[in-house]
Amino acid sequence: MAKLRKGVFGRLNSFINNHIIIKSKNMSLFEMQKRMLKIRFVEESIAERYSEGKMRCPTHLSIGQEAIAVGVCANLNKDDLVLSTHRAHAHYLAKGGDLKKMIAEIYGKVTGCSKGMGGSMHLIDKSVGFMGSTAIVGNTIPVAVGMAKGLKLRNKDAISCVFFGDGATEEGVFFESLNFAIIQNLPVIFVCENNLYSVYSGLEVRQPKGRKIYEMARSMGIEANHGNGNDVVEVYEKMLKAKDNISKDKGPQFLEFDTYRWREHCGPNYDNDLGYRDESEFLKWREKDPLKNVLDSSEFKSYIDSLKDDICEAHLFAENSKYPEYEEFLEISGIKK
Ligand SMILES: Cc1ncc(C[n+]2csc(CCOP(=O)(O)OP(=O)(O)O)c2C)c(N)n1
Numbered sequence: 001m002a003k004l005r006k007g008v009f010g011r012l013n014s015f016i017n018n019h020i021i022i023k024s025k026n027m028s029l030f031e032m033q034k035r036m037l038k039i040r041f042v043e044e045s046i047a048e049r050y051s052e053g054k055m056r057c058p059t060h061l062s063i064g065q066e067a068i069a070v071g072v073c074a075n076l077n078k079d080d081l082v083l084s085t086h087r088a089h090a091h092y093l094a095k096g097g098d099l100k101k102m103i104a105e106i107y108g109k110v111t112g113c114s115k116g117m118g119g120s121m122h123l124i125d126k127s128v129g130f131m132g133s134t135a136i137v138g139n140t141i142p143v144a145v146g147m148a149k150g151l152k153l154r155n156k157d158a159i160s161c162v163f164f165g166d167g168a169t170e171e172g173v174f175f176e177s178l179n180f181a182i183i184q185n186l187p188v189i190f191v192c193e194n195n196l197y198s199v200y201s202g203l204e205v206r207q208p209k210g211r212k213i214y215e216m217a218r219s220m221g222i223e224a225n226h227g228n229g230n231d232v233v234e235v236y237e238k239m240l241k242a243k244d245n246i247s248k249d250k251g252p253q254f255l256e257f258d259t260y261r262w263r264e265h266c267g268p269n270y271d272n273d274l275g276y277r278d279e280s281e282f283l284k285w286r287e288k289d290p291l292k293n294v295l296d297s298s299e300f301k302s303y304i305d306s307l308k309d310d311i312c313e314a315h316l317f318a319e320n321s322k323y324p325e326y327e328e329f330l331e332i333s334g335i336k337k
């Protein structure tokens with residue numbers, strides 16, 4: 001794999017590299033790169049249009065972090081369940097979520113995946129096994145564990161997988177959930193996207209020096225691994241192994257991936273001027289763009305062109321859709337049957 005990656009600049013090697021099928025034969029690198037491009041362009045379109053004031057919910061963008069969602073979800077089947085966080089767009093799209101339904105949800109329209117009542121942070125689409133995302137840090141972790149318990153009780157050949165940030169590992173429920181999953185030997189994969197920050201607080205002011213999140217998890221008795229979250233192949237292979245471990249009855253798995261969010265914590269802008277992190281750190285991470293050499297590769301040109309059309313269409317669809325009626329709210333909330 002490393003040999004192939006080295007030759008990525010050469011045209012022939014680039015062709016081979018983009019069309020290789022990685023170990024499990026689940027998905028080619030080319031397909032994963034297309035998925036990352038989709039997430040990048042969709043989120044950039046959200047950032048670009050946000051100031052129009054039509055998307056009236058907070059949005060947390062994953063620009064710079066796309067490889068984790070894609071590398072993880074490339075190993076998941078439709079029946080596998082995913083739970084997510086306030087930063088959910090990449091996870092939703094990578095799990096096969098519908099672009100129009102996601103954009104409509106962000107516009108608060110009834111055609112959205114949560115019928116326009118959730119917004120960006122509350123995406124749900126059971127038809128693709130995307131079981132929900134919420135704004136409360138850490139709170140989908142126990143839900144994922146509960147779902148894994150349900151899968152096990154029903155003898156399902158599927159797993160549950162939950163994405164969360166480094167900040168969520170500071171919530172008490174994180175430890176309770178891991179402990180319960182270990183004790184009960186549940187088919188769940190915990191995926192920590194470590195982007196170094198919880199809003200404006202760096203890890204260095206939140207956790208003791210030298211602590212590694214995956215080592216802390218491992219010390220609780222769970223098999224834990226760590227990798228470069230900006231390398232989609234590495235993420236893919238670590239996830240493949242974790243899933244394989246579950247099928248060999250090695251219990252729940254924990255994965256931590258290093259990455260970096262490029263934009264502000266919440267919203268469409270850059271915020272390096274605020275002073276909680278410096279420009280040089282941002283530039284260092286931007287050099288490690290998971291889409292480096294992909295964005296300007298001629299191989300993706302026609303895909304990008306059609307993607308841009310799809311994205312425009314999705315925004316138009318959202319703008320032309322209706323807001324939910326009060327009656328619909330009563331129905332979905334279970335107040336009125
Ligand atoms: C229980 C709880 N505490 C605090 C917040 C406010 N809050 C929203 S996002 C966030 C940061 C979470 O950081 P992390 O888990 O690392 O995710 P990231 O935003 O970096 O993706 C915080 C503290 C919240 N929503 N819920």
Ligand SMILES: [Mg+2]
Pocket residue numbers: 165166167193194195196197198199
């Ligand atoms: Mg974080």
